Amino acid sequence: MASSLNFNQPQDQWIIAINNIIHSNDTDVPICVFKVPDFLKASKPEAYCPQVVGLGLLHHNRLELESMQMYKVGVARKMHKGFGRIEFKELISELKQLVPSVRSCYQMYLKADDSEIAYAMAINALFLFELLCYYGVGKDTLTSSNILHGLVDTAGTRLAQDGMLRDTMMLENQIPIIVLKNILLIECSEPNSSNVASKKKKKSTIIEKFLPQMLLGYCKALSPLHVLENYLASIALKHPHLLDLLYHLIMLKEPPEEEAPKEEEEEEEEEDMPQSRITTEVAGILVKGLLELPWSNLDSSSINNNALDEKEILVPTASKLCDGGVKFSFTNHITAIGFDHGATTFKLPNIKIDVNSEVIIRNLVAFEATSKFDESESESLVFTQYIELMNGIIETTKDVKVLRHHGILKTESLKDDEVVKIFSGMSKSVQLASTHELYKAIADVNNYYNGLRKAKARKFAKKCVFTLWNVRTLFAAILFRL
Known part of the structure; x- marks a missing residue:
């Protein structure tokens, strides 16, 4: 049975992970991270697989991207110190509780264990925060925020390569927004607070204001098309990841609750084809x-x-x-x-x-x-x-x-x-x-x-008919004369 499932880790590890998902009270997030279908990938595979940095849990350990691993760790370390409120081990400990929800976001079963997923979430999300801070809100906003001011000297210390920006918008490379929300709640919590449940329920200023501003600003900066302005922060946070948010910013004319449903009208395409009345x-x-x-x-x-x-x-x-x-x-x-x-x-x-x-x-x-x-x-x-x-x-x-x-x-x-x-x-x-x-x-x-x-x-x-008629007339005239 185990061999038919073809897992790299013991079957009991898979059973434990599935049980955690089934019994979790926080797994109502729909599947949102998909593998790109082969028929789309075939034309240009490199457009769908990250080429510089793996952020999501599908590509973060790819050998081709290992040259960026320690750079990501360095950026994550600086960002974590910029928040400066809790120990990194405390962040990992609390992120482990989020693992069942994260597993539920993926189309396929994640073979990594809970600890690996928690560390990957922490490193990759903190790395993404650097890009979100620099391209989404800028240093002026960071300076004006009591919570984020410690990130001023961290965000944007190195201009991101275009390859990094492209990679953040790949479907297979997405980080669920619930991860970003929870990391911010944990990082911005008071170090002496022991009630995990109350910390997660607390609506921090950074969640209500700055995270949506980061996400929307980042999408606007990278979008190839005009995006919806004045998008409500509460709606932005309901999207499962950046690519989903960008798609809806492009496609929607108004925020969902303000948009009246459209009734599609039947279209009748009748082509007007007047016929020329030519006698011949x-x-x-x-x-x-x-x-x-x-x-x-x-x-x-x-x-x-x-x-x-x-x-x-x-x-x-x-x-x-x-x-x-x-x-x-x-x-x-x-x-x-x-x-x-x-x-x-x-x-x-x-x-x-x-x-x-x-x-x-x-x-x-x-x-x-x-x-x-x-x-x-x-x-x-x-x-x-x-x-x-x-x-x-x-x-x-x-x-x-x-x-x-x-x-x-x-x-x-x-x-x-x-x-x-x-x-x-x-x-x-x-x-x-x-x-x-x-x-x-x-x-x-x-x-x-x-x-x-x-x-x-x-x-x-x-013109052809007129010419043909003239030729016939001329030919008839010649015959008549003969």
């Missing part, structure tokens, strides 16, 4: 054949020898739309994407592309895929769909220039061809639903663009 039989056949061609896919850049994947969003590129008279304007939210027929304007959100963006975007797509996997109701993978749209309208550096000129793309320290590679390399493996407003915008812009191509087709057909 050859003209009718020619026009009909031309009108029935898939004009949005006839360019050489989009012809593929294989059948088109039905899950791929088909849309003209930005430069082609621009050449067809379409203008672009920016909007602050994904759900506000739309095509204005009257103004012939395609509205798209601003997106910032820098050295961290690809990894963050890919992991947001992975999070959306895993978090919606077990939902009873079918939902549109809106963020994934938006990325597919951007992949469709960006094929060349000319497309990048068009979108940057109109304020849609903001590229930082990246060349145009690198931006093209980022979007062209995004995975197309996620099944897309067709119930969201974004599909209406795509259909609208396609109808407009196809209408332009069909108009050209009709003009070309009429």
Whole structure:
């Protein structure tokens, strides 16, 4: 039995851990840390596995990351001394009580024992606090706080590598927010306080104000898209980890309790295809054949020898739309994407592309895929769909220039061809639903663009028929004279 389970530690250790989870009173946290599906990882594995620093419990002991282990310990030591209220062994002792809840956050069973998990939580979370303090609130806020002032000389002593920042937003590398909350409660407790339960229930200023400020500020600093402003602190702390918080900051227009449920309207897409009334039989056949061609896919850049994947969003590129008279304007939210027929304007959100963006975007797509996997109701993978749209309208550096000129793309320290590679390399493996407003915008812009191509087709057909008629007339005249 034990061999079939294939555990590295004795089976009784596994039984003890499961019993602790079952009997714990604090394990209502849903599973939130997932393994990225293989079909997403296949295209670029390094975008999903930390390359510099392992923070979560899935990668903290990877041999490839061992060069950072002692650096993390050094940072954690400084951060712990910055709080300066309790002994480190006391922090570990109290964190062990949180282990069942932490195990419940993971999709798979954690093979490490309780002590290893407690130490990993302490070191990795304290290391993350350095980044949260420096990028989330800054030293001015630390100085003004009676609780956090000891961290002023600790946070940001070394500018974090971009690789570290990317790693903190990987799905498999997440630290549950309940860990951060509990460590702050423990670190900021009075050293003589012996009532553990009362300490955990106590709503410290740092939990109510500074932790949400850290989390929200950090997400805002790294987000490739506009995030929801004035997000309530109480809601921020309900999210299971940073990536989940970032996803909802991007996707929500308002905090959840203020957001009225939307009723999805059925969309009827009827294409207006006026038929040219040309008397000759050859003209009718020619026009009909031309009108029935898939004009949005006839360019050489989009012809593929294989059948088109039905899950791929088909849309003209930005430069082609621009050449067809379409203008672009920016909007602050994904759900506000739309095509204005009257103004012939395609509205798209601003997106910032820098050295961290690809990894963050890919992991947001992975999070959306895993978090919606077990939902009873079918939902549109809106963020994934938006990325597919951007992949469709960006094929060349000319497309990048068009979108940057109109304020849609903001590229930082990246060349145009690198931006093209980022979007062209995004995975197309996620099944897309067709119930969201974004599909209406795509259909609208396609109808407009196809209408332009069909108009050209009709003009070309009429010209061909007119030329054919003239040739027949000339030929008849020559025969008559003979």
